[in-house]
Amino acid sequence: MKKVKIFITLKEGVLDPQGKAVQEALQANGFPDVADTRVGKYIEITLPNEADVALEVQRMCDKLLANPVMEEYSYTVEEGIRS
Amino acid sequence: MKFAVIVFPGSNCDRDMYHAVKDGLGEEVDLVWYENANLADYDAILLPGGFSYGDYLRSGAIASVSNVLNQIKIKAEAGTPVLGVCNGFQILLETGLLPGAMLRNEKLKFMCHYETLVVERADTMFTSGYEKGQQIQIPIAHGEGNYYCDDATLDELKQNNQIVFTYKNNPNGSRDDIAGIVNKAGNVLGMMPHPERAVEDLLGSSGGLAMFQSVLQHWREMYVTTS
Numbered sequence: 001m002k003k004v005k006i007f008i009t010l011k012e013g014v015l016d017p018q019g020k021a022v023q024e025a026l027q028a029n030g031f032p033d034v035a036d037t038r039v040g041k042y043i044e045i046t047l048p049n050e051a052d053v054a055l056e057v058q059r060m061c062d063k064l065l066a067n068p069v070m071e072e073y074s075y076t077v078e079e080g081i082r083s
Numbered sequence: 084m085k086f087a088v089i090v091f092p093g094s095n096c097d098r099d100m101y102h103a104v105k106d107g108l109g110e111e112v113d114l115v116w117y118e119n120a121n122l123a124d125y126d127a128i129l130l131p132g133g134f135s136y137g138d139y140l141r142s143g144a145i146a147s148v149s150n151v152l153n154q155i156k157i158k159a160e161a162g163t164p165v166l167g168v169c170n171g172f173q174i175l176l177e178t179g180l181l182p183g184a185m186l187r188n189e190k191l192k193f194m195c196h197y198e199t200l201v202v203e204r205a206d207t208m209f210t211s212g213y214e215k216g217q218q219i220q221i222p223i224a225h226g227e228g229n230y231y232c233d234d235a236t237l238d239e240l241k242q243n244n245q246i247v248f249t250y251k252n253n254p255n256g257s258r259d260d261i262a263g264i265v266n267k268a269g270n271v272l273g274m275m276p277h278p279e280r281a282v283e284d285l286l287g288s289s290g291g292l293a294m295f296q297s298v299l300q301h302w303r304e305m306y307v308t309t310s
Contacts, residue, residue, distance in 0.1 A: 010186075014231065015256070017187045041140075064148055067141055067177065069184035070231055 002047050003078040004057055008066045009040035046081065053077050084302045086112040087125040089155070091146045096132035096169065100279045104129070107282035108295040117151045126302055127164040128155055130171025132224065132277060142185060142227045143173030152178050164208055164298050165271045169225055172263075172273035181266055181273045182240065183232035189256025193226035197288065198276055199251035200262055207247060207265055208301035209272045212293030218251060219290035221276040228275040230257035243267050248274055 010016045016038050023037035043065060047053060057075055066073045088100045097114055104112035112129075115122070122128060136145040146152070152174070159165045159180055167175040175181045188194060197220050202213040213219065232240070237258060240246055248263035255275075263274030278291025 015186065015189070017189055017191050017229070017256075021191055064144060065140070067144070067184050069176075069182075069233075070186065 001081040002049060002051065002053060003081045004045045004047060004053055004075050005078070006043040006045065006057065006061065006065060006073055006075040007040060008043065008061075008071050008073045009038055010070055011072050014070050049079075084110045084126045084299055085124060086110060086127045086129055087115045087120075087122055088112060088129045088131055089117055089120065089151060090114050090131070091117045091133070091135035091149070093135045093137055094131050094133035094170070096277065096279065099277070100129050100131040100168070103279035103282045103291070103295055107279075107292050108299060110299060117146070117149055120151045120154065122151070122154045122158055125158075125163070126306075127166070127298055128158060129279075130155075130165070130167035130174055131279070132169030132171060135170055135174065138227075141173075141177065143170055143175075143177040146170075146174045147177035156180065159266070159271050162268070162270050164301070166209065166294075166298070167271075167273040168277055168279060169228070169275055172275055173227070175271060175273040180271050181264055182236045183230055183264070185227045185275075186229040186231045186256070187227050188225070188229050188254075191226075193224075194228075194254055195224040196222065196254075198223050198254055198262070200248045200276060200290075201251055202247070203249055204244065204247045204265075207269050207272070207297075209265070209294050209297050210247060211300060212297040219293075220281065220288040221278055221291055222280050222287070223254060223276045224280075225255070225275055228257065229255045230261045230275070232258060240264060247272060248276070 018039045019037040026034045061073045086104045090097045202217045205213045205215040245264045249260040253260045265272045278294045281288040281291035
């Protein structure tokens, strides 16, 4: 099996109120150097070995997992996962 | 006229919507569970507020890929009025029936209070009962109602005259104070504020009733012939 690790974040330029609140909390708690904080999502998906990961993941993200209006995504693949 | 209120797991304004049509407007209305729904006989579709699927993934995202939405898309293309309020608006955005997306409120708070809306268009099937520029009191209740779209989409919304309601005092950071928009054809309206919660003075405002009356009026003009 293949494990796909998908990272979804708000597009650069889209205001991230959650990230901003986290950043302010970090700065107030001894991390004044934090220059930017963005909060995103992490999704793991396990696919069979024969799956066309690039095609499948792109379709899943476009259809459901990410909203292309405000989000972008990237992913990594781990091969040889035992089912 | 027969209205359908679509109920998803997690919808919680479905009964308010039902009440607005049944008792406020005095028309026929059914609560329609999203699974195995048959929408063929309905003249208008109402997507109520709430937290469909617990807002998992993104507000409205999972409901937007449910089978009932395929039927709603077909009805929408055929010109049937579709009104999405709050989570219903979020679902319409996620399906692509309306452009844009919802971000968390600018100040991160869930907000639940009356807002003053400005009627930007009184020439839609949803707003003919209002005057252009009229101000109405409609409650909001949302944590993710910060309307976002890119510059090109915003230009398009303006060019096509798709902005129907704006906030007088923007509570959530929405672009250009947008509170509600229609599709290009004018039969799909999404708005964050809750007109169904403002259909009688006893509840604080009846400013939302004219929306339902407008839809009925439009339907009568289209389909009811008088001899």
